[in-house]
Amino acid sequence: MFWADKVAKELAKSGKPQLVDDAKTPSGRVHVGALRGVVIHDLIYKALKETGATVKYTFIIDDMDPMDDLPTYLSKDKYKKYMGVPLKDIPSPQGGDSYAKHYAKEFIHVFNKLGAKPEILWNSELYSSGKLDKQIKLALDNAEKIQEIYEKISGSKRPRDFIPFQPICEQCGKIGTTVATSWNGEYVNYECLENKVDWAKGCGYKGKISPFIGKGKLSWRVEWPAKWAALGVTIEGEGKDHASRGGSRDTANAIAKEIFGYEPPYDIPYEHFLLSGRKMSSSKGIGVSAREISEILPAEVLRFLMVRPWPMQHIDFNPELEHTIPKLFDDFDIARKTKDPDLKRIWNLSSVERKTEDYFVLRFGDLVNLVQMPNMDLESESESRKGAALTKKDKEELKERVIYAKIYLEAFAPENIKFTVNKTLPDKVRMLTDKQKALLLKVIDLMQKGSDPEAFQNEVYQAGRNIGLSSAETFKAIYIALLGKESGPKAAWLILSLDKKFVKERFKEAGK
C-alpha cells in the first residue's frame, strides 16, 4: 500500500477531524527543495480525504521572520538596510506588495500548479488577530521551564534570563536584533542590541511593549508548537535536518506537551530533494528556484518526481545527465499504463487534474529526435506509430510534449543528442571511405521505393552489408553527409523527414 494511504488509514481510525500543516519563510525565491514538503503534506491530505475523514490542509507563510541573508539577485544598496526587519515590512523588489508577499505568491503559484492547494495563512495575521495570544502568555509565564526543556533535549545552554519572545523594535522596526529582558505579566522589556547578530545592527533602543496582537513573535522553536496548539494541527512533517535527535522537532514536541498541553502532530520526516548539474547550481547563486523547475517539466511529471519516492528516500535530480529527463517521462508513461496497483496509485496521486490515462503519446526520447528533423509532420508520424487516428486527447498531449522536448533540447540535452542538418556539404565528408561513398549512392536508389521508415531502415542496413560495411559504418556515413557528425537519430526517419531532392544531391556530392 502507498505510504500516505497507510498513514491516512491509521489516522482516520480516531474519527477526529484532521489538520495537515506546512510552512515556509519567504526569504527570497523559494528553492525547489521546498516543493517536496508541500507535495508530501498534500499526499497525506488527499489520502485522508479519500478515507472520508474531515480534513484541512493549511500552509503558513512565515512573514514575521527577519531578513537574515541578502539574496545575490537583489540590489545591496536598496536592501542592506532591511537586514533584521520582518519580511512583511520590507518592500517588494517589484513595488506594490511586501517582500514576503512577493516571494510567497511566486511559490504558492508553483505549488498550486502542481495541484497542491492548501489554505494560505500569514503568520503576521495569526499574531495580529490574537490567535496566538494564549500560547504567547503561556510561553512567557513558563520561560524558565522552556529553558530547561531546551537544555534537557538539545544540550544547549541559554542565558538565565532567556525569554522566548522577540519584539519588533519600536524605533528601527527590526526584529532580528531585539532581546526581551523581562516579562511582568503585561509588558515585555526589551533592548535592540547593536551586536546581537552579525547580519544586522540594532539601534540600541530600550523599551517595553505588550507582546500581544502582532507586536513581535515567539522564538522559532516555541512558535512552531504554539501554532500547532493554536490551530489544532494533527499532522506536520519536516526536512530531516530538523528531525535529528535533540533537534528542533524534539524540542517542539516537548514544548507542545509540557507548556501548551498539546499532543504533538503526527510526524513525517523527509529527505532532501537535490537538484544537481552545472547549469542548475550556478543559476543566480541560489541554486534552482521552484519556479524555474516548474518551467522545464509539465506539472504532472514534476509532481510524479516528488510523489514516487518515499519521504525518507533521497532525490538527486540532474537534468543535464543524458537520460534523466527522457527516463522521467518514460517512467511517468509506464506508471500511467500499468496494472500494478501501487504504481497506479502513484500515478493517480501525481495526476494534477484527474486526467484520463487513456491516451497515446510518442516516447519523449523519440520526440526529442523528431522535433529536430526538418519538415517532420509529428501528427502523422504519431498516427502511423499508433496505428490508428489520433484522438483529441492524443493531439493535446503531443502538443504539450513537443513544448517540453524543445525546452529540454535548448536547456539541458547533451550535445550528442542534438543535431541540425547542414545546409552545405560538411567538411567531415573527407572521412568517408570508398565503401561508405558507394553506400550513399546506393541509398539514392533505395529512396525511389516506398516511404515506410521501418522497411527503409532495414534496406539501408542490408545495402551496407552487401557492400561490406558494419551497421555502425553504414549509418555513420549518412550522419556525416547530412549532419556533419558521427551519430544521430534513426537514419531512415531522418532521411524521410527531409526534402528528397536535397538528400539525393547531398549524397551524390558526398559520394563523389
Ligand SMILES: [Zn+2]
Ligand atoms: Zn532598534
